[in-house]
Amino acid sequence: TALHLxxxxxxxxxPQHRRSYAPVARLGA
Structure with a gap:
């Protein structure tokens, strides 16, 4: 959700988010 982002x-x-959650990569996390 937007709140989550x-x-x-x-x-x-x-680290789990960075591996598995594509929008996080686009945020540069």
Missing amino acids: KALQEHGAS
């Missing part, structure tokens, strides 16, 4: 941008993503 906002939280990831603010707090950073876990």
Whole structure:
């Protein structure tokens, strides 16, 4: 969700997110 993406941008993503969640890669996390 947009809220989830906002939280990831603010707090950073876990390694699991970086591996498995494509939008995080586009955020540069």
